Amino acid sequence: MAKNCRFTVATHICAVIALAPERAVTSDDAAGSVNTNPVVARRILAALARAGLVSSQRGPSGGYRLALSPQEIDLAAIARAIDGAEGPVFAPHAPNPVCPVGRGIQPLLTEIVRRADGARLAELAKTRLSDIVARLAPPSSG
Amino acid sequence: MAKNCRFTVATHICAVIALAPERAVTSDDAAGSVNTNPVVARRILAALARAGLVSSQRGPSGGYRLALSPQEIDLAAIARAIDGAEGPVFAPHAPNPVCPVGRGIQPLLTEIVRRADGARLAELAKTRLSDIVARLAPPSSG
């Protein structure tokens, strides 16, 4: 599926957790809101936990809580947690070093792709989890 | 592999074509510079042709030429040609409509992802194919 999907599911789950600060959210709860399987939710949550965005607790009354406040979590942090380490731009293609284009284009495009990804993350960083939560539960919008 | 790979290969091939304006570049030529198979190059070139960036000619002395000048082709156009139509952000997940988060988050995240992709393309649009070519063959840099 689209790589967007893991990101949107992760953000969705973070919003669910943020909206229930008084309790731990189980992978069953999260999966129910996202409409997927608890194991899939746990796989996403494991990536968020590795990035330090959520913490987990096993056993009865266990589940997941935010490790930072919703104001401290922006969507770029979630995207980075989900996407993992950036791989080399050119795998598996080593351009032909005999060709002048093959020789010179790799550093050019590596830098360009890096800047493009940076622009995407900068845009995502403009929105914090607290903004998402506020727009989901607008203050007295009725 | 990384989706970056198709984009970098496409840009690489466009640069090869731009550097040989006096002749048509065959899929064999392009594949040789990229270090891949002619059929793979033709698949990339088919996407570029559908987007109107290159034109093709069959038969002896045939091959590919740019359909626009290198100044008129920016890297966002190449990325759009390669990525194809943008799919729905949420496939295959329809969030649970019973959950308040599932109900409200879809339009929020659709807009956010759209803006993030737009920021990436805007960054790519800053570089034109002519810029790539100029940096590959710097004017009297020795």
Added chain:
DNA sequence: TTAATTCGTAACCAACTAGGTTGCGAGAAA
């Protein structure tokens, strides 16, 4: 007309990613 060249594309395979599912061990609370 015939031959050679080149693209267009289908078919198949391998590798990788992702989601879905089952199962089970580890940790924690009642």
Added chain:
DNA sequence: TTTCTCGCAACCTAGTTGGTTACGAATTAA
């Protein structure tokens, strides 16, 4: 001890991508 919950491995399916072979269609040239 029992129950709940995460952590994680294992397996399946589906989709994307690259690599390869093959062949038809278009074009050029002899």
